[in-house]
Amino acid sequence: ETGVTQSPTHLIKTRGQQVTLRCSSQSGHNTVSWYQQALGQGPQFIFQYYREEENGRGNFPPRFSGLQFPNYSSELNVNALELDDSALYLCASSFPGGADLTEAFFGQGTRLTVV
Amino acid sequence: DQQVKQNSPSLSVQEGRISILNCDYTNSMFDYFLWYKKYPAEGPTFLISISSIKDKNEDGRFTVFLNKSAKHLSLHIVPSQPGDSAVYFCAASPNSGGSNYKLTFGKGTLLTVNP
Numbered sequence: 001e002t003g004v005t006q007s008p009t010h011l012i013k014t015r016g017q018q019v020t021l022r023c024s025s026q027s028g029h030n031t032v033s034w035y036q037q038a039l040g041q042g043p044q045f046i047f048q049y050y051r052e053e054e055n056g057r058g059n060f061p062p063r064f065s066g067l068q069f070p071n072y073s074s075e076l077n078v079n080a081l082e083l084d085d086s087a088l089y090l091c092a093s094s095f096p097g098g099a100d101l102t103e104a105f106f107g108q109g110t111r112l113t114v115v
Numbered sequence: 116d117q118q119v120k121q122n123s124p125s126l127s128v129q130e131g132r133i134s135i136l137n138c139d140y141t142n143s144m145f146d147y148f149l150w151y152k153k154y155p156a157e158g159p160t161f162l163i164s165i166s167s168i169k170d171k172n173e174d175g176r177f178t179v180f181l182n183k184s185a186k187h188l189s190l191h192i193v194p195s196q197p198g199d200s201a202v203y204f205c206a207a208s209p210n211s212g213g214s215n216y217k218l219t220f221g222k223g224t225l226l227t228v229n230p
Contacts, residue, residue, distance in 0.1 A: 042121075045217045103161040
């Protein structure tokens with residue numbers, strides 16, 4: 001049991017709309033990363049938040065944005081939705097700087113469908 | 116430009132036999148490698164990891180081998196069990212932790228273990 005929870009689990013939006021996805025990180029984890037997994041692909045890194053600031057970004061346009069809150073939970077916002085944004089969005093939490101190699105723990109994901 | 120490649124989309128083995136899943140990478144900066152298992156409708160679950168300073172890491176039935184010169188790693192599952200049936204993702208990171216921790220994933224291999 002990872003302790004990372006995402007909401008909602010499924011979502012259907014219309015092209016051009018905006019969407020907000022939420023993630024509660026595992027207790028004690030101060031770093032949250034977001035990934036997009038398109039059908040038949042591996043997860044692709046969108047961005048990472050560390051102590052409430054964006055700390056690394058993948059090859060995604062600015063209409064993908066995020067927030068991290070003082071309790072380390074996080075939001076992913078996508079504006080001007082496109083059909084290709086349809087995917088499973090995964091949130092992962094980790095605690096960098098620990099003594100051991102830090103694997104990321106994933107939530108169950110939010111399945112976004114854009115129609 | 117895929118930096119982490121899993122060239123076998125699927126693998127089928129008999130229960131009790133060995134499963135070998137392969138992964139190749141191109142980025143010499145990758146320093147830390149992980150395997151994740153994913154069941155349908157769930158997020159990826161961490162399985163096992165290896166640092167580039169090692170060539171083997173073992174955890175119960177799971178062993179990961181790393182050949183840095185060939186930029187190749189493999190996951191061995193012995194003995195395979197029907198419950199191991201899932202999609203397995205190979206992932207790599209340029210560091211083992213720290214505040215900038217980004218995973219690059221392969222496309223995954225669907226393992227089916229037949230009773």
